[in-house]
Amino acid sequence: MSDNARYNYGDHINIGFSKFEFLQSKQREIKLEQKYNLTAILLHWKRSASVARAVNYLLDSNLFKEIIIWNNNPDINLHKTIFEKNNHSLDSIRIINSKENLKDEAKYHACAEANTMGCFYADDDWDTSFYLKSLIADFRNDPYILHSVTDPYTFYANLVWTYFDSTINLHAGFSWIGCGSIFLREYAQRHIHYLQFYLKNNRHLVYFSDVFFSIWLNDIPSQFNMNIRNLPASNAGASFSSTSKFLQYQYESSVLAIRILEHNLRQNQSNDTNYIGFSRRQNRRFPYYVKSSSPKDDFIFFTNILPIDIERISFNISKDFERGTRKNLPTGSQVSFFSSYTTLKAVDNDPKTCWRPGRNVSQGEFFALDFLYIRTNLSFSLTIGHAWKIQKNIDINLSFDGLWWITYRSIKGITIKNHNSILNEQQYVIIFNSTEFNAGFRSFRFIAFNSSKISSLGEFQVCDVKIITNTTITTL
Template identity: 25%
Template sequence: MTTAILLSWERMDSLKEIVVHLCPHVMFKEIMIWNNKVDVHLEEKMFNCPKVRVFNSPNNMFFVARYMACAMASSPYCYFQDDDWKIHYLRSMYANFLRHPQFLHTDTNSDVWALTNWRWCFFEDGSLATRDSVVKFLKQASVTDMDPLEFAYGDMYFSTFLNQVPYQLENYLEELVDPAKDEAAFSKGSSGKSRNKQYMHKAAQKAWDALKRKDPAFEQEELHPTYLERDVRSPCADDRCLIISNKHPFPDVRMFKYRPYIDIEEIEKIHTLYEDPSIYIRYPFSKAVDGMDNTAYKSTQPIAQGDYIGLDMLLEIDRKIEYRLLYQMGDQWIKNAKLEVAGSDAVYRTIPLQYTCKDVRNMDYSGKITLDVEHAFLNRAWDNLVFDKKEMDKLEYDLDVDKDDDEDEEQDLSQSHNRQQSPKKTPELSYYEDYGWRTQCKFVVHEASKFRFMRLVSGQDEAYPFVVYDLGWKVI
């Protein structure tokens, strides 16, 4: 069981809305509201939820109040949430947390996910942690001689002092407060963000010093599954599954060595110059499981043999499940893929893959690329030089490539004499563009022994990336 921890300051309407959202979830034993507003007295009867417990603080304890409240809780786990966001995917985040409670589990959107997984580590709008890790943090605060102001900004220190990369899920967040009108926002404006980064940097320096002196209060080794071993990415839109993939959006962040004299903003610049996160921010994993066919997850690198995508169903099931994959890699990819399933132990076994595929037209597409051109582009290694000659001729593209016989050459030469010379253009197709056609494949999994995880594993290296519009399922 878990205790939800909410801080109260100014946003009473948002706080009540969050309580209404959290109260029905059976995972929460109680919802503890820590009131930092000294001149306002809150009572449990103000919230229509029997799980609510209120603590009116004699002083404003700022963010460290979260951890003091968690230390007071009777449950083994704590859930922290800001009062300006509503988190819709609690069931799926909790299911993954129960598999790996040794890690702080967090929930945020794609642009912040790119920041915290490529530039620096910090937890965001909804987070799950063990009570033991919180008690440990409060002890770490004493051995690192945190001053009262640092202690007040505990959010900047907790995740850093864990010395483990948080297990972070990426998805849509519902913002309850307009940031432009929010006068209560602690991190409002550039000064607030700069202050947060300043304390993140201080936290990293203190952790660095503790690790150098081999302080036993700090974890010295990376726990398993390591950052690169993890494959759970985003919750499904209905909160009934999680998309899994071993395709990492960014290079191994450990190639950069931390130096305590380099500040956070300089680190951001260094990382961004090495790898621009904008493609992932536009096409994150969550777009493949958001229930919409006009959005897509697109990997930042071509598919390699052994790369996979799949779903965690959150619990073991023995029903007949039909999966639907809508993607833009042509039917060649699934022909070379293998289907694997596993129980809660995540020990995978290969099962027969029987599928049906068809081409599906995107009715919103208004371009001129034909289905044959797209098939050729996706299924043949022509390195972006694939033509529809009739269409390209009208646009005065160079047609010197892929001439099959002398007749075509003579025809092209005669045509060139009858028109004025103009600069030749080379048409290119991009794997990251939508040309109006997708491949829809369906397959069924029905195992006598229950399964929880399903994944499609690439059988060979491909020239193109994952472009997945939808990966969904239904019971049949």
């Protein structure tokens, strides 16, 4: 990040963003919002009340251009009448009644029918209300990868379930998508073709298409780790996971997904006109991060310090084909430490809990905040538990887009207070009031705290982050 920071003139004076850069960046935000309108996808089986409740929430959020409900139950002809008690217009709702139960595959068929470039999907029994805006903002800033939400343990397990081999352009990762996910419509359309072509001799595994989806994208998903919450579930009908041979078929799907991808990346099939090729190029705009959104869904806390160096985990298909299965679930002190000190602990409104990476800071590592859109005259507080010698040597970098940064060298607008926590440990509360920042630095979307100057001085500890005021508020 520091390599992209603008040159600084003197110790405390440097040039901020120009008016032109600000207006250009705001225009880019508007264009991205217009380009990447979203369709919300819901699957219906027997829980009509749950689907109706989910539709009500989606309509209330006013974040979607349309809502497609795919009815997987051929015994029910679903109509909009189940939503008549809703006060909103139902014009944006489209119902597709399927002649058969396509199970997981149905969501991709529904997304393929969308009139927007992107689709949001969540199972009807998960509460997505406290991270939905953050997930959408994250997607629009990096639309060519899968964006999803899971709990800290599963996030760690998904890092373990990654596959890298630079010799064949393999860089795949796994993610469940039922707790809330966003992906491009073209990816859903392509996935349907993949399923038809590569599973023509394993049609019983098509129902497990979610297992194949993230792996076959051949790019590591962007995942929030959150305290995910179930909505009160209906007892109508047995769940898919309780059906016969579910675990066996899930295992077969996990093994087959990476085998098919690895084989096709390794083979040179450019002369095969029937070959449907997997993407070899990563289209992501950002590196791999650990991230969590705030309880009020108004910012994202993230870091480039991963608990596992996933790119250095060797992969050999002949002996590692079970890597992404339940036979390889992580255990031990490392995953326990991550769950106890994940990024979620920096945004849980509890200064007694802190995000900690568990090792000394290295040059180039950082923690950062994404405020979802460009904000002006923003005030927020940062409670840190790491040594002051670390904090005072950190570069504070600001950005409109998360890619191009400028460094804020002044102390104007920054107030520091020290106090002892309830556990009698030294903490510092740093107040950032961008209204008082130097001209050119009062508007930004991202702020990062970069260890560009230091190493081996201890580990980061961020215990609380809060937005205090925001005098200029715009919608997502």
